[in-house]
Amino acid sequence: MAEGEKNIVLETQNLMVGYYQKKNSFPIASDINFSLTEGQLIGLVGTNGIGKSTLLRTLTRMQPELGGNIVLKGKSLSDYSSVQLATQISVVLTEAFASKNLTVLEMVSLGRQPYTNWIGQLSEADKSAIAEALYITETKALSEKKCYEISDGQLQRVAIARALAQDTPIIILDEPTTHLDLYHRAYILKMLKKLAIEKDKTILFSTHEIDLAIQLADSMIVMTPSKTYFNTPCQLIEEGTFASLFPKETIAFDENTGRFGVNS
Numbered sequence: 001m002a003e004g005e006k007n008i009v010l011e012t013q014n015l016m017v018g019y020y021q022k023k024n025s026f027p028i029a030s031d032i033n034f035s036l037t038e039g040q041l042i043g044l045v046g047t048n049g050i051g052k053s054t055l056l057r058t059l060t061r062m063q064p065e066l067g068g069n070i071v072l073k074g075k076s077l078s079d080y081s082s083v084q085l086a087t088q089i090s091v092v093l094t095e096a097f098a099s100k101n102l103t104v105l106e107m108v109s110l111g112r113q114p115y116t117n118w119i120g121q122l123s124e125a126d127k128s129a130i131a132e133a134l135y136i137t138e139t140k141a142l143s144e145k146k147c148y149e150i151s152d153g154q155l156q157r158v159a160i161a162r163a164l165a166q167d168t169p170i171i172i173l174d175e176p177t178t179h180l181d182l183y184h185r186a187y188i189l190k191m192l193k194k195l196a197i198e199k200d201k202t203i204l205f206s207t208h209e210i211d212l213a214i215q216l217a218d219s220m221i222v223m224t225p226s227k228t229y230f231n232t233p234c235q236l237i238e239e240g241t242f243a244s245l246f247p248k249e250t251i252a253f254d255e256n257t258g259r260f261g262v263n264s
């Protein structure tokens with residue numbers, strides 16, 4: 001491998017995603033091809049209902065692919081056991097937690113499940129991973145609060161803390177900035193960028209914050225009705241991909257600033 005070249009950790013080959021209903025398959029997007037490398041922050045964007053959550057659920061094996069392949073570290077995703085998969089990919093979803101009755105500390109500790117023994121006893125390594133996750137997400141002060149006692153934005157950061165505690169090479173987040181104020185939106189995305197660089201993690205997140213993603217992501221997956229694109233933000237801007245995302249009479253993309261504006 002040439003110096004500076006990074007390993008591919010997650011790859012799709014002609015992937016088709018969608019859902020099954022009464023044994024019939026309903027494709028949402030097909031011919032999805034991308035290779036994600038270590039140390040990379042990747043933004044996934046597209047309009048409402050285009051299939052971002054469906055793609056993320058397929059990549060994390062929460063629902064089956066309709067066609068094509070997903071390759072995780074050179075091996076088909078389907079060949080991993082659930083525990084093996086949990087040591088490779090952690091997931092942050094927008095859906096509410098199953099039990100908000102847990103304290104924040106207990107919730108974040110659940111991230112260590114793939115590593116703890118059968119009685120769930122925490123080792124020193126587990127405790128230090130949990131402490132670091134709480135510190136990074138600025139949720140330490142909330143540790144003793146029950147999850148139903150904290151705000152949606154705080155809960156969002158707790159969900160990210162749990163994924164960080166899981167300490168996997170890949171983190172997949174579905175709209176991690178929903179519910180967050182401007183400061184925490186930028187804070188979380190900058191934090192994810194830092195984690196990708198400093199800990200060599202591969203971090204894939206879906207978002208409607210296209211401007212922020214263009215500024216921070218190393219690569220982007222852009223889902224449109226006709227095609228799914230994968231490239232660097234600069235390349236995608238040059239190819240006019242963002243300009244075609246929304247109807248021009250309402251939203252215009254400025255290639256010079258990399259930002260969207262409302263056409264009045």
Ligand SMILES: Nc1ncnc2c1ncn2[C@@H]1O[C@H](COP(=O)(O)OP(=O)(O)OP(=O)(O)O)[C@@H](O)[C@H]1O
Pocket residue numbers: 019020021028046047048049050051052053054055
């Ligand atoms: N199990 C299912 N049954 C029926 N329709 C489904 C199912 N799963 C997804 N869909 C449909 O597939 C499309 C894509 O949904 P998805 O949630 O993946 O979009 P999205 O890009 O994440 O949207 P948003 O930005 O609004 O969150 C939608 O039209 C949705 O209604």
